[in-house]
Amino acid sequence: MKAIILAGGSGTRLYPVTIPTNKHFLPIYNKPMIYYPLSLVMLLGIRDVLFIVNPEDINDFKKLFKDGSHLGMNIQYQIQEKPNGLAEGLILAEDFIRNDNICYMLGDNVFFGHDLVKIMADAKNEIEENGGAYVFGYYVKDPERFGIVEFDEHGNVKSIEEKPEKPKSNYAVVGMYFYDNKAVEIAKKVKPSDRGELEITSVNEEYLKKGKLKVKLLGRGFAWFDAGTHDSFLEAGEFVATIEKKTGLMIGCIEEIAYNNGWITKEQLLNLAKPLKKTDYGRYLTELAKEL
CATH class of the missing domain: 3.90.550.10 (Spore Coat Polysaccharide Biosynthesis Protein SpsA; Chain A)
Known part of the structure; x- marks a missing residue:
């Protein structure tokens, strides 16, 4: 994929x-x-x-x-x-x-x-x-802003409609x-x-x-x-x-994920951290390399 x-x-x-x-x-x-x-x-x-x-x-x-x-x-x-x-x-x-x-x-x-x-x-x-x-789908209070999905009584999808004036549900795609x-x-x-x-x-x-x-x-x-x-x-x-x-953990830290996936080495992670050493982000990457 x-x-x-x-x-x-x-x-x-x-x-x-x-x-x-x-x-x-x-x-x-x-x-x-x-x-x-x-x-x-x-x-x-x-x-x-x-x-x-x-x-x-x-x-x-x-x-x-x-x-x-x-x-x-x-x-x-x-x-x-x-x-x-x-x-x-x-x-x-x-x-x-x-x-x-x-x-x-x-x-x-x-x-x-x-x-x-x-x-x-x-x-x-x-x-x-x-x-x-x-x-x-996710429940929203303002369904007219989104693509909205409608379900029947069995939970099957009946329809899906983009930014409807009269929404049939509150579930946005x-x-x-x-x-x-x-x-x-x-x-x-x-x-x-x-x-x-x-x-x-x-x-x-x-x-x-x-x-x-x-x-x-x-x-x-x-x-x-x-x-x-x-x-x-x-x-x-x-x-x-x-x-x-x-x-104490970051959301969306792409360098951390690449490292955890085994796509980059510890040395590569530390090199990516170097330009960021004065930031919390850089220090986080450095500590990550030390821990694992």
Whole structure:
């Protein structure tokens, strides 16, 4: 399985902060926002990652992640000329995906919870064994802002609708999707919505029509932040800060995950820590190398 992280867009909901910079570089507490979805991909053991980015931001992404070899990964980049919708990312990634299945992440979503990685691994395994699409739902108070899934009395998915005026439930589909290789061809057939975008919900709807869409609800014990608004951005940062201060462990530390995965050596970890030695982040990496 390969991973695609959508990190383009104009970040208008965070204006004026995002006028001079891409929102995915903004700090969620002590690390860039984009580290959080990347860290989850890494925790799944996925080494091949494609970032879909704006033309003006590609050099900054390359400065941050290079080709990924320092993390034992293969990181590539694909330009999205304009924000034409989430489903367009699947089309742009066609050459990268080839014959693989897909973990598709939104770059501004932050997740945390007990057994989160196991739940994601279950979704990954389901797609690799049986195909189809596997997405996650989360209860929200403002369902008109999201893609919303409706269930029948037996818990089966009845419908899925993008930003409905009259929502049929309060369960939003979050920015983490698992697809088989058919997703690219499905995305190519999606027609622009009334908003003029290729909606990822349309891809999910097609899988639903084929009886190949699974939705797992993330209940209490899970935190999800769509960090593309000022309030949720602040909430995500405060949440990460609280967890890290209480536990002494970092969330979304990509160097730590690469080391724990055996993708880099102790010497490589220490080299990555050196430029950061005056920061808590750098000291954390150094102590990690000493402990293990």
